[in-house]
Amino acid sequence: MSSSAFVKQLSGDFNNLEKRLSIWEKLNLDLPLLFAIVVLTGFGLMVLYSATDANQADMRRQIIFIVLAFIVMFIVAQVDVRVMRRWAPLMYVISLSLLVVVLFFGSTANGAQRWLDLPGLPRFQPSEIMKIVLPLTLAAYFSRRSIPPRFKHIFWSLVLVGLPAVLIAMQPDLGTALLIGVSGIFVLLLAGISWKLVGSAIGAGVLSIPAMWIFYLKDYQQQRILTFLNPEKDPLGAGWNIIQSKTAIGSGGLYGKGWLNGVQSRLDFLPEGQTDFIVAVLAEEFGLVGVMLLLVLYLAIISRGLYIAAVSNDMFTRLLAGSITLTFFVYIFVNIGMVSGILPVVGVPLPLVSLGGTSIVTLMLGFGILMSIHSHGKTAFRYAN
Amino acid sequence: MINDITLKDHTQERRIFLSRLLIGGIIALLLVAFIISRLIYLQIYQYEFYSTASDNNRIYSQSIAPTRGLIYDRNGVLLADNKPSFNLTVVQENVRDLDASIGLIQGLIELPDEEVAEFKQRLRRRGVPFSSVPLTFALSEEEIARLAVNQYRLPGFQVEAQLVRFYPLGAPIAHALGYLSSITEEELRSLNAEEYRGTHQIGKTGIERFYEPLLHGQVGYETVEKNARGQIMDVLDRTDPVPGEDLILHLDSKLQLAAWDALGDYRGGVVALDVETGGVLAMVSKPSFDPNLFVAGISQTAYSLLNDPIETPLFNRALAKYAPGSTMKPFIGLASLDYGVRTRDYQIQDPGYFILQGDSHIYHDWTWWVTETGHDLVNLAKAIYQSCDIYFWDMAIDLGIDRMAEFLDQFGFGKNTSIDISQASQGTLPSRDWKMETLGQPWYPGETLNSAIGQGYTEATPLQLATATMVLANKGRWRQPILLKRAGLLSEDIQHDSAIPDISLQNPDDWDFIHQAMQDVVHKDDGGYRNNGTAYPYIAMLERMPYHMAGKSGTAQIIGMAADFDNDLEVPEQFRDHALFISFAPVENPTIALAVFVEHGEGGSGVAGPIAKTIMDAYLLDEQGDVKQEFLVEPEIIPEQQLSSVAPSLEAL
CATH class of the missing domain: 1.20.5 (Single alpha-helices involved in coiled-coils or other helix-helix interfaces)
Structure with a gap:
């Protein structure tokens, strides 16, 4: 096919497209992604209604946050993300400063200093902002550098990842620190970092486990891992959560006990049933079929995200979309993995389903970026032609 | 480019x-x-596994302990009650610092470290979080008050009520009723574990033990749904427990207390039987113990007091075997008549001692120790009312041990004939076969002499003596002794046919002859010294009696006396003779049969006799000292009267 014919066909396609440009595309919204998210949040609210024992206040708060999150997503989708590339270094510096500030002036909850009360702003966790800003910064960094990255660039990018991760780990919030680190690492991996390096890094990580165990992990963190390895050792204490969540999941069977009939959560056997362990409630009430439906919805979102990353036409948006999508997957895997007993318990909510507003807003902000990448990418290409 | x-x-x-x-x-x-x-x-x-685990989490089949049946006496007096008791329980999840809290409690109430250790064991065994575990039992009102004042400092601790057994009459009736106490591990193994889920105590002795299956009732179940804090959210299914049967005993608590008082400071045992039914009217063993101590859980020091080697308050003397002494004479005398070995008029000349041919030993009568003479001319009647040993030794040679044993066996000696007094000793009824089987030795003629006066190998319990006296009073008609009158307040009295055949004599008039001889023991006064009844100076001589009482004394030797023993010396208590007295009354219409045993009481007639008379009076006489109307009329219409006198007092409960 000659290049002129190719261009002609492409422009023809786009002309057709422009004719059929739907209301969704005018609004910069990605219909498949939006559809999957709406169904998922709807399903999530149903499960939450049961998990909170029809608690009016919790439900109202969650619905308000979901609506707010959709608005945030809509607004972000209107902005061309490429504009943000320029602002990325500044955003990184501001976010990092906030992480420093929270260490000194943050308010303490559950033994960790994570929340920041700034006058004129709602209470928020700076680490939530970093979840978006770090992939953005790294994507911007590598989009200007050669692919695969050179060693020097890898080093500096690791510094960029390490600074916020260490600051968050100091709060202490090891789970979030690891997930933020992972979102940064994903950018490196997608940027083509050599497998040799990845392999030796993993090797070094495994070798450092004993040293980490002795010098770094706190008692309660060690306890969590020991409990994960043998929950029956202390069934009424540390092992209680995981035993009860496995019981909830297993007793759900293939079809579940039916909506609002989950006894494990209704009778308070399942702790954190509205938040981190909500998938156990879902599994108990809707059975394997219900969890499969949930996974299908998640996979729909992830595959759409990967598709957007794949068809995106510049390295910045590719890396950004890829990192956001894969990090989203890690959240799902870590949460369901810990609730079903294949990973130790780390405080990670189930994306878009667990009770808790901030994480939903952050996630939807991410989806807004994905939609922006897709929508503005197409228009950019169109304008380029 | x-x-x-x-x-x-x-x-x-x-x-x-x-x-x-x-x-x-x-x-x-x-x-x-x-x-x-x-x-x-x-x-x-893993669905099956987790499904079961989930159900086990929330669904509890908790047993509901049945309420134990109450025990009343024949007049509706409550003998065993269920009373609320208060325990201190702990929900560990609600306690801030368990050891500190227990320390605080130890400052408020008496709580020994051993109890705390037992509690910690219970705490480890509990299955569900948020379930309450008892720390200590039977709190006093003062202790409850002290805990209530400090409640704010003791989150997770709670005073809970529970029904426990209470015996209002305490010690005097303890040996008859028995008591409830904690189920031991050993008992748990032999019990139906299902029936005793939720029940912590079980009858250990007496009525409480024998009628355990009746008193206990049937366990109930409740299937409930509990949440993780152990709160009951829903009752899914319920089967009510069936309360235990209320028992009405033949026991007359007034007579029981009268017998208890009549024993005074003596140790001993008393059994009184209703001649008409065989019902046990009184069963006393003294000293006794407070059965309520065992219900609450007895302390080590209190228990060691109950194991005093001389007082032995836990030992039931009414059911223990002792040498019956001369109380056997009416029965053996009757045997000599029935076997034709002696006639009523046959007389011997009693010199005060007896020599058995081929035996170097000289057997002395009790009179020998007093005056070194005998009873002069003695026939059977006199041999009974004067308790002449020589007559019985002389007769026993002709009767022989085997016929003696055969005859006494019909009166229930050597076996437990009671229906519901399983802890009673069987006593010992010696014979040639018995000695060969038990000791592997042949029988010696001298041993027949001992048996003829209720000494030697012969042993009988106060219960057996009372039973034999009842059969004697009944002229051979058997009634087996029984404590239980009826089960269930509204049901009929228990009728039971005696499994032991009635005794028929060759000449039924012999019954009346023996009755008369026994009446003479108490009432015969003509002829003065050595011709009156042995008990006459201690009973009928002292006051006019409105009824006739038949009796026979017994003074059983603990050790043999040397021939030159100085009778004026004080004998140390543990070597003094046991005193016994059997009796029934009124002689014309026997209503009550009685056996009194006084440990180291020395005088059968002098000590045990007056005690028997006091007990008889308590049963037969009204407040004016006249014989009660019911004992003057024919026994056929008595049951109706008794029923109507019981009913109102039961309703009042």
């Missing part, structure tokens, strides 16, 4: 990115597959 390179770079970069993205996607899919396989494992393969 530059453009080319950039373009080439872009393609290359895009290729690298896409391959990495593809790998990322594949890994994600693999991990999702891993999660799905995990879920299939949990929800399909």
Whole structure:
């Protein structure tokens, strides 16, 4: 096919497209992604209604946050993300400063200093902002550098990842620190970092486990891992959560006990049933079929995200979309993995389903970026032609 | 050129990115597959296991202990009650610092460290979080008050009520009723564990033990749904427990207390039987113990007091075997008449001692120790009312041990004939066969002499003596002794046919002859010294009696006396003779049969006799000292009267 014919066909396609440009595309919204998210949040609210024992206040708060999150997503989708590339270094510096500030002036909850009360702003966790800003910064960094990255660039990018991760780990919030680190690492991996390096890094990580165990992990963190390895050792204490969540999941069977009939959560056997362990409630009430439906919805979102990353036409948006999508997957895997007993318990909510507003807003902000990448990418290409 | 390179770079970069993205996607899919396989494992393969675990979490089949049946005496007086008791229980999850709290409690109430250790064991065994575990039992009102004042400092601690057994009459009736106490591990193994889920105590002795299956009732069940804090959210199913049967005993608590008082400071045992039914009217063993101590859980020091080697308050003397002494004489005398060995008029000359041919030993009568003379001319009647040993020794040679044993066996000696007094000793009824079987030795003629006066191998319990006296009073008609009158307040009295055949004599008039001889023991006064009844100076001589009482004394030797023993010396208590007295009254219409045993009481007639008379009076006489109307009329219409006198007092409860 000659290049002129190719261009002609492409422009023809786009002309057709422009004719059929739907209301969704005018609004910069990605219909498949939006559809999957709406169904998922709807399903999530149903499960939450049961998990909170029809608690009016919790439900109202969650619905308000979901609506707010959709608005945030809509607004972000209107902005061309490429504009943000320029602002990325500044955003990184501001976010990092906030992480420093929270260490000194943050308010303490559950033994960790994570929340920041700034006058004129709602209470928020700076680490939530970093979840978006770090992939953005790294994507911007590598989009200007050669692919695969050179060693020097890898080093500096690791510094960029390490600074916020260490600051968050100091709060202490090891789970979030690891997930933020992972979102940064994903950018490196997608940027083509050599497998040799990845392999030796993993090797070094495994070798450092004993040293980490002795010098770094706190008692309660060690306890969590020991409990994960043998929950029956202390069934009424540390092992209680995981035993009860496995019981909830297993007793759900293939079809579940039916909506609002989950006894494990209704009778308070399942702790954190509205938040981190909500998938156990879902599994108990809707059975394997219900969890499969949930996974299908998640996979729909992830595959759409990967598709957007794949068809995106510049390295910045590719890396950004890829990192956001894969990090989203890690959240799902870590949460369901810990609730079903294949990973130790780390405080990670189930994306878009667990009770808790901030994480939903952050996630939807991410989806807004994905939609922006897709929508503005197409228009950019169109304008380029 | 530059453009080319950039373009080439872009393609290359895009290729690298896409391959990495593809790998990322594949890994994600693999991990999702891993999660799905995990879920299939949990929800399909392990479904049964977790489904059961989930039900076990929330569904509890808790047993509801049945209320134990109450025990009344024949007049509706409550003998065993269920009373609320208060325990201190702990919900560990609600306690801030368990050891500190227990320390605080130890400052408020008496709580020994051993009890705390036992509590910690119970705490470890509990299955469900938020379930309450008892720390200590039977709090006093003062202790409850002290805990209530400090409640704010003791989160997680709570005073809970529970029904426990209470015996209002305490010690005097303890040996008849028995008592409840904690179920031991050993008992738990032999019990129906289902029936005793939720029940902590079981009858250990007496009525409480024998009628345990009746008193206990049937356990109930409640299937409930509990939440994680142990709160009951819903009752799914319920089977009510069936309360235990209320028992009405033949026992007359007034007579029981009268017998207890009549024994005074002596140790001993008393059994009184209703001649008409065989019902046990009184069963006393003194000293006794407070059965309520065992219900609450007896302390080590209190228990060691109950094991005093001389007082032995836990030992039931009414059911223990002792040498019956001369109380056997009416029965053996009757045997000599029935076997034709003696006639009523046959007389001997009693010199005060007896020599058995071929035996160097000289057997002395009790009179010998007093005056070194005998009873002069003695026939059977006099041999009974004067308790002449020589007559019985002389007769026993002709009667022989085997016929003696055969005859006494009909009166229930050597076996436990009671229906519901399983702890009674069988006593000993010696014979040639018995000695060969038990000791592997042949019988010696001298031993027949001992048996003829209720000494030697012969042993009988106060219960057996009372039973034999009842059969004697009944002229051979058997009634087996029984404590239980009826089970259930509204049911009929228990009728039971005696499993032991009635005794028929060759000449039934012999019954009246023996009755008369026994009446003479108490009432015969003509002829003065050595011609009156042995008990006459201690009973009928002292006051006019409105009824006739038949009796026979017994003074059983603990050790043999040397021939030159100085009778004026004080004998140390543990070597003094046991005193016994059997009796029935009124002689014309026997209503009550009685056996009194006084440990180291020395005088059968002098000590045990007056005690028997006091007990008889308590049963037979009204407040004016006249014989009660019911004992003057024919016994046929008595049951109706008794029923109507019981009913109102039961209703009042």
